[in-house]
Amino acid sequence: MSANPTILIPARYKSSRYPGKPLADIAGTPLVIRVCKIAEQVLGKAAIAVATDDVRIQSVVEDAGYTAIMTPDTCLTGTDRLYHASLQLDSDIIINIQGDEPLVHPDDIRKIITAKLEHPNEVVCGMAKIGADEDPHSVNLPKVITNEKNELIYMSRLAIPGHKEANNKPNFYMKQVSIYGFNKSELKAFENMGRKSKIEHHEDIEILRFFELGIPIKMVEVFHKSHAVDVPGDVEVVCKLLQSNDT
Numbered sequence: 001m002s003a004n005p006t007i008l009i010p011a012r013y014k015s016s017r018y019p020g021k022p023l024a025d026i027a028g029t030p031l032v033i034r035v036c037k038i039a040e041q042v043l044g045k046a047a048i049a050v051a052t053d054d055v056r057i058q059s060v061v062e063d064a065g066y067t068a069i070m071t072p073d074t075c076l077t078g079t080d081r082l083y084h085a086s087l088q089l090d091s092d093i094i095i096n097i098q099g100d101e102p103l104v105h106p107d108d109i110r111k112i113i114t115a116k117l118e119h120p121n122e123v124v125c126g127m128a129k130i131g132a133d134e135d136p137h138s139v140n141l142p143k144v145i146t147n148e149k150n151e152l153i154y155m156s157r158l159a160i161p162g163h164k165e166a167n168n169k170p171n172f173y174m175k176q177v178s179i180y181g182f183n184k185s186e187l188k189a190f191e192n193m194g195r196k197s198k199i200e201h202h203e204d205i206e207i208l209r210f211f212e213l214g215i216p217i218k219m220v221e222v223f224h225k226s227h228a229v230d231v232p233g234d235v236e237v238v239c240k241l242l243q244s245n246d247t
Contacts (some may be wrong), residue, residue, distance in 0.1 A: 003091075003092060003093060003117075003120075004047070004091055004093070005043065005047070005091060005093040005094070005095050005113050005116065005117070005181075006043075006047050006048070006049060006089050006091040006093070006094055006095070007039045007042065007043055007047060007048045007049070007095045007096075007097055007109070008049055008050075008051050008069075008082050008085055008086065008089075008094050008095070008096055008097075009032065009035055009036065009039065009048070009049070009050045009051065009096075009097050009098070009099045010050075010051045010052075010078035010079075010081045010082060010085075010096070010098070010099055011032045011050050011051065011052045011054075011057050011061075011099035012052065012053060012054070012075075012078070012081070012099075013052070013053065013054035013056060013057055014053075014054075014073075017230060017231050018229070018230065018231050018232055020056075021099075021100060021229060022052070022057050022060075022099050022100070023056065023057065023060060024229060024232075024235055025235070026102050026229075026235060026238055026239060026242070027239050027242050027243075030060050030064075031099065031100065031102055031229055032050060032057060032060065032061060032099050033060065033061070033064045033066070034102040035097060035098075035099055035100075035101060035102055035104065036048055036050065036061070036064065036066050038097075038102075038104055038105075038106060038109070039097055039109065041106045042106050042109045042110055042113070043113075045065060045066060047091075048066055048067065049066070049067040049068070049069050049085065049089070050066060050067070050068045050069070050099070051069050051071050051081045051082060051084070051085035052068055052069070052070065052071065053070065053071050053072065053073040053075070053081070054073075055070075058070060069085040069088050069089075071084040071085050072084060076195070076196060077196070077206040078096070078098070078206070079096070079180075079182075079187070079190055079206050079207075079209070080190070080191050082094060082096055082182065082187055083187040083188060083190060083191040084191075086182075086184055086187055092183050092184050093113075093116055093117065093120070093181065093182075093183060094181070094182045094183070094184070094187065095109065095112060095113055095116065095179070095180070095181050095182075096178075096179065096180040096181075096182065097109060097178075097179055098178045098179075098228065100228045100229045100230065101178065101226055101228050101229075102229065102238055102242075103225075103226040103227050103238060103241060103242070103245075104179065104224075104226050105222075105224035105226070107222075107224065108126060108177070108179060108222035108223070108224050109179055111126075111220060111222055112124055112125075112126055112179045112180070112181050112220060112222070113181065115181060115218060115220045116181025116182075116183075119218050120183060121183070121216075122151075122215075122216045122217065122218040123180065123181065123182055123186055123207070123210045123215055123216070123217045123218070124180060124181035124182075124217075124218050124219075124220055125152070125176065125177075125179070125180050125181075125207055125217055125218070125219055125220070126176070126177030126178070126179040126180070126219075126220055126221075126222045127144045127146075127174045127175065127176055127177055127219045127220065127221055127222070128174065128175055128177050128221060128222050128223065128225075129172050129173070129174060129175075129221075130143075130172065130173045130174065130175045131225070134175075136159040136173040137158075137159050139157040140157075140230075141157070141175045141176075142155050142156065142157055142175060142176040142203070142205050143155065143156055143157070143158065143159055143160050143173050143174065143175055143176075144174040144175060144176055144219060145160050145161050145174070146174070146219045150218060150219045150220065150221075151216060151217065151218060151219070152207075152211060152216075152217035152218075152219055154211075155176060155203070155205055155207060155208060155211070156203055156205075157203055157204070157205070159173060160173075174219075174221075176205070176207070177222050177226070178228075179222070180207070186210065186215055189210075189213055189215060190209055190210060190213070193209060193213065196209065197209045197212040197213070198212065199211070199212055200212065227241055
């Protein structure tokens with residue numbers, strides 16, 4: 001088993017909020033390919049694969065010269081999909097970049113890779129301070145609290161940590177950033193549960209399945225701002241951000 005990491009990018013066609021999202025045109029490039037190109041800057045094309053359940057995505061990925069791994073269409077989450085794809089890889093270290101993050105920064109990916117190699121038996125997950133233009137009470141932003149070793153205490157869609165008195169309100173909140181580092185045994189334990197865990201189901205945050213399994217989670221702060229494509233309206237936003245980054 002190789003200790004060299006592989007970047008896996010899950011890409012599902014049947015998104016409930018945006019069907020066909022991985023193939024959305026982002027300034028002339030399919031969304032999933034734009035993410036692949038960012039990953040390529042970090043590890044090179046040979047160490048990247050897209051995990052998908054749809055032949056349309058497979059075709060676009062392979063036509064662009066990247067590897068596509070077909071996975072079942074019954075996967076409960078993107079992490080379950082990673083497990084199935086990982087069975088076809090020699091590497092024991094799997095780095096997950098979400099297929100809807102066309103602005104993810106290569107340096108943040110490198111930071112997660114370094115942390116996973118330093119902590120091979122802990123799940124590694126990115127986090128960042130919630131910006132002044134973001135609402136910590138938004139349920140679309142999973143909030144993170146850690147101990148002083150940056151080990152996950154809990155993650156919630158509520159604004160945590162809470163406070164009783166106004167003068168005890170946190171100065172800032174931390175949010176999850178969807179770049180992860182796993183080993184194969186962690187992914188196997190995740191998949192072998194065979195269902196969403198109780199808190200994972202309530203919060204709709206899949207990383208919490210590891211939390212409930214007792215697998216330690218190391219949170220790593222990253223610093224570059226991104227913007228996911230969740231709904232069709234995000235395409236225009238991302239294209240404008242790309243244009244401003246190029247000027």
